[in-house]
Amino acid sequence: MDIEQVKxxxxxxxxxxxDDLPEEYRKAATRMIQFHANSEIMGAYLExxxxxxxxxxxxxxxxxxxxxxxxGHGQLLYRAAESxxxxxxxxxxxxxxxxxxxxxxxxxxxxxSWVETPMIAFFVDGAAMRRQATLKQxxxxxxAHAMDKVCFExxxxxxxxxxxxxxxxxxxxxxxxxxxxxxxxWWPRIIQFFGPTDDKSTHHDFSADVGLKTMTNDELRNAFxxxxxxxxxxxxxxxPDEPRIRDNGDxxxxxxxxxxxWDEFFTIAKNDYDPGKGQIDGRKQxxxxxxxxxxxxxxxxxxxxxxxxxxxxx
Amino acid sequence: xxxxxxxxEQAGExxxxxxxxxxxxxxxxxxxxxxxxxxxxxxxSLWVVPQKEIGExxxxxxxxxxxxxxxxxxxxxxxxxxxxxxxxxxxSEQVQAERQRGDD
Ligand SMILES: [Fe+2]
Ligand SMILES: [Fe+2]
Numbered sequence: 111m112d113i114e115q116v117k118x119x120x121x122x123x124x125x126x127x128x129d130d131l132p133e134e135y136r137k138a139a140t141r142m143i144q145f146h147a148n149s150e151i152m153g154a155y156l157e158x159x160x161x162x163x164x165x166x167x168x169x170x171x172x173x174x175x176x177x178x179x180x181x182g183h184g185q186l187l188y189r190a191a192e193s194x195x196x197x198x199x200x201x202x203x204x205x206x207x208x209x210x211x212x213x214x215x216x217x218x219x220x221x222x223s224w225v226e227t228p229m230i231a232f233f234v235d236g237a238a239m240r241r242q243a244t245l246k247q248x249x250x251x252x253x254a255h256a257m258d259k260v261c262f263e264x265x266x267x268x269x270x271x272x273x274x275x276x277x278x279x280x281x282x283x284x285x286x287x288x289x290x291x292x293x294x295x296w297w298p299r300i301i302q303f304f305g306p307t308d309d310k311s312t313h314h315d316f317s318a319d320v321g322l323k324t325m326t327n328d329e330l331r332n333a334f335x336x337x338x339x340x341x342x343x344x345x346x347x348x349x350p351d352e353p354r355i356r357d358n359g360d361x362x363x364x365x366x367x368x369x370x371x372w373d374e375f376f377t378i379a380k381n382d383y384d385p386g387k388g389q390i391d392g393r394k395q396x397x398x399x400x401x402x403x404x405x406x407x408x409x410x411x412x413x414x415x416x417x418x419x420x421x422x423x424x
Numbered sequence: 425x426x427x428x429x430x431x432x433e434q435a436g437e438x439x440x441x442x443x444x445x446x447x448x449x450x451x452x453x454x455x456x457x458x459x460x461x462x463x464x465x466x467x468x469s470l471w472v473v474p475q476k477e478i479g480e481x482x483x484x485x486x487x488x489x490x491x492x493x494x495x496x497x498x499x500x501x502x503x504x505x506x507x508x509x510x511x512x513x514x515x516s517e518q519v520q521a522e523r524q525r526g527d528d
Contacts, residue, residue: 122436123436124436171494172497175494175496175497232507236507236508239511239514240508242510243509243513251436255438261510261514261517262514262517262518262521264511264514265499265510265511265512265513265514265517265518266498266502266514266518268499268507269501269502269504269511270496270502272502272507273504276504334508337507337508338507338508
């Protein structure tokens with residue numbers, strides 16, 4: 111298939127590993143899914159310390175279940191990426207450890223306090239879910255299949271995040287103030303989750319033309335704001351004055367882009383933001399520490415593969 | 425030799441197990457699968473897999489989902505109105521899964 115044929119055929123779940131796809135498609139899909147997989151992993155590492163810091167047993171159990179889910183999402187997505195035949199899972203994990211693998215802006219920031227947890231678990235998971243729901247229609251079938259399972263699980267993350275937000279915003283005055291502060295800090299980053307407005311985003315056109323994604327940054331951001339601004343207000347959070355968000359009154363919003371720190375965003379996009387670098391290194395150490403496990407499994411796999419050959423031949 | 429057969433009804437959907445065939449090799453297994461499983465039911469693709477290559481673990485050996493109350497894992501345990509359509513969809517899938525697992 112050449113790229114024109116791909117564009118012609120492009121539709122939900124249209125292409126699978128059986129199809130002979132041009133390199134341009136396979137590379138673009140790999141970049142997109144690898145980014146997504148990396149983000150699941152880095153998000154899990156960011157949230158992991160809060161299993162320990164959770165204020166109650168219920169929260170601890172739910173938080174550990176959530177972190178477990180996110181690592182699982184990473185694994186599903188590395189498989190979906192690997193099936194494009196461009197990079198192996200090991201290569202992608204190594205790239206992440208070496209600081210070459212890219213991931214979501216929000217997961218480059220440090221998270222120090224429990225009041226910050228709903229910023230990720232409610233708002234960022236909510237934003238991610240908005241996007242992931244549309245990716246069930248992606249043209250790369252293994253990606254869309256991964257989204258079926260991811261979306262099945264994510265509803266719990268978002269509602270648990272909401273429960274934490276509710277608890278904090280109905281708690282002591284101090285808790286409410288700290289939560290508002292955390293919200294003000296995180297809100298611009300959450301808006302930037304969707305990337306720059308469409309005319310500034312570089313990869314959109316091709317990905318949309320070949321059906322890898324079905325909605326633009328702006329459409330996704332609008333849908334997110336429509337659903338989550340009322341929720342924030344319901345719990346008594348005040349939406350910061352900046353970035354200015356103009357409600358057009360027809361379910362669309364305009365974010366005044368100049369109010370957002372795009373220098374920081376693009377520094378982060380290059381993995382050059384210091385706290386993010388620390389998080390990349392932190393995960394690298396975890397990866398290095400279990401090198402012996404991978405080695406053991408690899409040599410076991412080789413022995414096992416040798417052992418089944420006669421069986422497969424009969 | 426027994427081959428397990430998986431049928432996909434439409435492109436983009438999952439291959440799900442639909443039965444097995446007795447055949448001496450893969451080529452004939454595919455042919456028999458086509459005849460027995462692909463003729464009447466809507467079929468886009470079939471897979472055949474040697475039965476002895478399939479690993480299984482069932483409820484006799486495993487406690488799928490664990491042995492303790494894990495209601496904290498389900499969206500429906502948190503009584504808030506879903507923030508968005510996709511959250512509501514996820515919750516109804518979880519409600520259905522809970523019902524199928526036979527939990528109370
Ligand atoms: Fe996830
Ligand atoms: Fe999540």
